[in-house]
Amino acid sequence: DADVTQTPRNRITKTGKRIMLECSQTKGHDRMYWYRQDPGLGLRLIYYSFDVKDINKGEISDGYSVSRQAQAKFSLSLESAIPNQTALYFCATSASGGVKYQETQYFGPGTRLLVL
Amino acid sequence: AQTVTQSQPEMSVQEAETVTLSCTYDTSESDYYLFWYKQPPSRQMILVIRQEAYKQQNATENRFSVNFQKAAKSFSLKISDSQLGDAAMYFCAYRSGGGATNKLIFGTGTLLAVQP
Numbered sequence: 001d002a003d004v005t006q007t008p009r010n011r012i013t014k015t016g017k018r019i020m021l022e023c024s025q026t027k028g029h030d031r032m033y034w035y036r037q038d039p040g041l042g043l044r045l046i047y048y049s050f051d052v053k054d055i056n057k058g059e060i061s062d063g064y065s066v067s068r069q070a071q072a073k074f075s076l077s078l079e080s081a082i083p084n085q086t087a088l089y090f091c092a093t094s095a096s097g098g099v100k101y102q103e104t105q106y107f108g109p110g111t112r113l114l115v116l
Numbered sequence: 117a118q119t120v121t122q123s124q125p126e127m128s129v130q131e132a133e134t135v136t137l138s139c140t141y142d143t144s145e146s147d148y149y150l151f152w153y154k155q156p157p158s159r160q161m162i163l164v165i166r167q168e169a170y171k172q173q174n175a176t177e178n179r180f181s182v183n184f185q186k187a188a189k190s191f192s193l194k195i196s197d198s199q200l201g202d203a204a205m206y207f208c209a210y211r212s213g214g215g216a217t218n219k220l221i222f223g224t225g226t227l228l229a230v231q232p
Contacts, residue, residue, distance in 0.1 A: 031218065042120075042207060042222035043161075050218075058219060090161060094218065104151070105220060107161035 003027045004108035006091050012114045013081050021076045021111050023091030030096050032074040033105065034058075034066060037088040046089075049074055050096065081115045088112050118143045120210050122223035129198045130231050136183075137193045137226045139208030147213030150184070150191045151220070156204040164206070167191065169213070195228075203230040 004025045013019050023032065031050050035043040045058030047066040055068055063085060067075045078085055091108040119142045129135035141150070152164040167175045167184050174182050179199075183192045195202055208223040 033219070035220075040224055042224045043220070044222075045219040048219065088159065092161075092220075103218065104163055104166060106163070107153075110159040110161075112159075 004091060004093055004106055006089075006108040006111050008111060009109065010112045012116065014116050015082055017081050019078050019081055019113070021089055021091075021113070023074045023076070023108055025072050025091075025093045025108075027093055027106065028095070029093035029106075030071060031094045031103075032068065033092040033094075034064075034074070034076045035090045035092060036060060037090060037110070043090060046076065078113075078115075081113075083115045086113060086115045118145070118148075118210055118212065118221050120208055120221050120223040122208055122226050124226045125224075126227045126229070128229045128231060129195070131198055131200060133198055134194060134196045135198055135228065137195075137206050137208075137228065139191045139193070139223055141189050141191065141208075141210050143189070143210065143212075145212055149211045149213060150182075151209040151211070152180070152182070152193045153207045153209060153222075154202075154204045155207065155225070156201075161207075165193065198230050200230050200232060203228055 007022045033048045034046040037043045044060050049055045049068045052068050065077045089111045092105040094103050094105045121140045148169045150167045154162045154164050165177045165180050179196045181194045205225045205227050207225045209220040
């Protein structure tokens with residue numbers, strides 16, 4: 001879905017380097033999320049943000065930080081990358097308000113990160 | 117804590133046939149939502165179908181339908197008239213109806229192959 005974009009799509013980096021993954025959305029959603037996907041483990045929540053001034057840790061936030069630059073932009077940073085952060089990273093968005101079941105999360109295309 | 121289990125790592129179906137993917141979950145909550153997401157080789161996470169726990173009627177979306185058994189905590193996905201484009205990884209996901217994080221809890225996925 002082109003409404004949620006992630007850059008870069010693929011990235012190779014070295015241990016100890018700082019990298020940033022970016023997410024932008026044109027859906028007008030106020031809520032944004034970062035997930036990590038590892039083989040055999042499904043997706044797990046890293047951080048989530050319900051608006052520009054509301055950022056919260058998910059279940060696996062250690063080693064990561066985020067920045068919500070605007071309602072439409074949510075960046076994930078690895079301050080000092082390590083090999084076990086090699087994974088597929090997804091950004092997702094949802095809209096608050098209205099009927100709860102309508103709050104479906106829509107995903108970006110993912111960023112494949114390899115840390116050597 | 118809630119958990120989602122997909123016990124079939126891989127499934128195969130002949131084109132035009134019907135296949136059912138299994139999902140069970142564990143929760144003590146009464147208000148929640150269940151989803152099936154599809155992840156084709158492009159890596160995009162695509163929503164297939166969703167179900168509200170308070171609804172007894174099973175959700176349907178064209179060739180996709182679910183069998184929601186709340187007492188058994190089972191949420192299977194049936195794909196009718198399978199097509200080559202249905203080949204993908206399928207993830208079952210749970211979201212609490214009253215949770216503060218609004219996070220999705222994913223199963224480990226079922227890889228579906230469609231044979232011509």
